Amino acid sequence: MARPNRVDPFGQLQAVPARGEMMGNRGGRFHRDTQTLGTRHWASRQWICCLCRFKGRQRDVWGRYYTELFFLDEVTALAAGHRPCFECRREDALAFQHAFAQPKLRVAAMDAILHAERLDGRNKRLFPALFSSLPDGAMFAIGQQAFGVKHGLALAWSFSGYGAPQGLAGAQPVEVLTPPSMIAALRNGFKPRWHSSAA
Numbered sequence: 102m103a104r105p106n107r108v109d110p111f112g113q114l115q116a117v118p119a120r121g122e123m124m125g126n127r128g129g130r131f132h133r134d135t136q137t138l139g140t141r142h143w144a145s146r147q148w149i150c151c152l153c154r155f156k157g158r159q160r161d162v163w164g165r166y167y168t169e170l171f172f173l174d175e176v177t178a179l180a181a182g183h184r185p186c187f188e189c190r191r192e193d194a195l196a197f198q199h200a201f202a203q204p205k206l207r208v209a210a211m212d213a214i215l216h217a218e219r220l221d222g223r224n225k226r227l228f229p230a231l232f233s234s235l236p237d238g239a240m241f242a243i244g245q246q247a248f249g250v251k252h253g254l255a256l257a258w259s260f261s262g263y264g265a266p267q268g269l270a271g272a273q274p275v276e277v278l279t280p281p282s283m284i285a286a287l288r289n290g291f292k293p294r295w296h297s298s299a300a
Contacts, residue, residue: 104163105138106170110180110240110247110258110278112225114142114170119260121173122296125150125183132168140223144168146212148219149186150178156189173260174296176249179287180240180278182219184211193294200289201282211282218280228281233271236287238295241275248275251299262298 105116108125128145132138150172162169172178175185185194187208201211220226227242232255235241239250240258247258257264277284287293 104132104136106163106168107260108170108172108177108181108183109260110177111242112181112219114138115260117260119173120171121177121260122153123150123172123175123178123294124153125170125172125178125186126167127170127183128167130165130167132163136163142223146209146216148181148183148212148215150175150183150190151186152189173258173262174299175294176238176240176296176299177258179238179280179283179293180247182215182280182283184215184283197286197291200286200291202285214282215280218282225278226280228277230275230277231271232269232273232275235275235277236284238279238287238291238293239284240278242278243273243275247278249295249299251295256299262296 103116103118105114107115107117109115126149127143128147131141131144160169185197187194198205218226235250237251241248248255249258249263251266254266255269256266
């Protein structure tokens with residue numbers, strides 16, 4: 102049975118077979134010895150998005166150390182509030198740090214800003230906007246359906262991949278899932294990794 106370690110764009114942890122193409126964590130271990138979850142779904146403010154393979158390391162998923170999480174892609178991870186990892190993705194992380202703010206902020210300062218933007222109590226913080234205002238790589242929701250923005254079109258999200266691109270009216274009101282500081286980084290040129298289904 103799949104563990105509840107698949108992250109959706111709303112930041113919720115689900116137990117589904119599809120693993121996705123990226124992994125990450127939320128700053129440490131928050132799963133129980135029984136490989137189940139309690140009420141807290143993060144360990145610290147350091148929510149990161151990592152490569153699934155790095156230097157041949159083998160992970161004991163949900164073992165003694167941190168709680169491994171899996172994302173469809175980095176676009177999903179950003180929407181859920183996870184930034185690039187400075188160990189396995191240093192070049193991407195530096196590009197993100199540069200696009201995040203000028204002058205450049207330290208990692209702890211970025212994490213503090215993102216933590217305030219990603220959560221509203223225990224729930225996902227949403228931000229109203231018009232579809233036409235969103236850059237490529239942003240995610241938004243209409244009801245319970247999440248979409249990614251690519252080349253000005255909307256791609257319906259699922260754990261197994263994206264649907265066919267569809268046009269939306271520019272004035273369509275949406276609930277933005279990607280935190281504002283990450284939206285700014287996307288506008289400033291950060292290019293997140295998309296799932297192969299979005300090609």
